[in-house]
Amino acid sequence: MATRWDESNAPRGDRYDERWARLAASGQSVHGEAALIDSLVRDLENATILDAGCGTGRVAIELNRRGHEVVGTDIDESMLATARRKAPEIDWLLADLAHLGDHVDATFDVAVLAGNVMIFVDPGTEARVVEQVTHRLVPHGLLVAGFQVRTDRLPIEDYDRYATAAGLELVARWATWDREPYTGGDYAVSVHRRIG
Numbered sequence: 796m797a798t799r800w801d802e803s804n805a806p807r808g809d810r811y812d813e814r815w816a817r818l819a820a821s822g823q824s825v826h827g828e829a830a831l832i833d834s835l836v837r838d839l840e841n842a843t844i845l846d847a848g849c850g851t852g853r854v855a856i857e858l859n860r861r862g863h864e865v866v867g868t869d870i871d872e873s874m875l876a877t878a879r880r881k882a883p884e885i886d887w888l889l890a891d892l893a894h895l896g897d898h899v900d901a902t903f904d905v906a907v908l909a910g911n912v913m914i915f916v917d918p919g920t921e922a923r924v925v926e927q928v929t930h931r932l933v934p935h936g937l938l939v940a941g942f943q944v945r946t947d948r949l950p951i952e953d954y955d956r957y958a959t960a961a962g963l964e965l966v967a968r969w970a971t972w973d974r975e976p977y978t979g980g981d982y983a984v985s986v987h988r989r990i991g
């Protein structure tokens with residue numbers, strides 16, 4: 796099965812990182828995701844974080860730099876190769892999120908689906924991806940996902956339905972990683988908590 800990511804012509808590996816480097820050089824923040832996650836786990840000692848669909852490790856590496864234990868997983872070996880080169884000390888696993896349980900035994904305090912991962916998965920697997928990632932959370936663990944809300948891909952109502960079916964409850968939703976209020980716009984950052 797092909798993910799939408801396979802079919803996209805987005806740059807891969809080092810070339811994917813070049814875009815973020817350009818944004819950083821122009822003074823834009825490229826660590827909004829890590830800053831938000833960091834603030835969510837501030838009260839936890841030794842929080843463990845799964846960067847699901849980690850790509851080249853942008854979010855995981857920054858979280859690790861901030862002192863958190865992280866594991867990154869992705870289905871695209873070319874993205875992981877860059878992540879491994881940049882941060883060999885982090886565990887990077889090749890895994891399809893729709894079959895995450897076949898590859899990852901550990902459970903995490905937080906799982907993050909950053910950078911539109913939810914709209915890049917194989918169409919039709921979105922519910923299974925949410926379920927599989929939820930199963931890798933500790934009781935009351937958080938799933939944090941940021942993606943473009945597109946009716947032709949993943950309406951926010953569908954995402955919430957998949958989350959509820961997986962055993963999650965919505966605790967917060969913002970329009971940006973800086974916690975701008977969500978007013979039904981075309982980008983959402985959602986925080987769900989595993990019930991029990």
Ligand SMILES: C[S@@+](CC[C@H](N)C(=O)[O-])C[C@H]1O[C@@H](n2cnc3c(N)ncnc32)[C@H](O)[C@@H]1O
Nearest residue numbers: 798800848849850869870871891892909910916
């Ligand atoms: C736009 S990139 C985002 C990378 C990273 N999260 C970031 O924010 O920089 C989307 C990533 O989702 C990954 N992806 C898509 N479908 C996946 C799946 N089923 N399992 C694991 N990773 C997947 C792609 O391989 C790609 O690295």
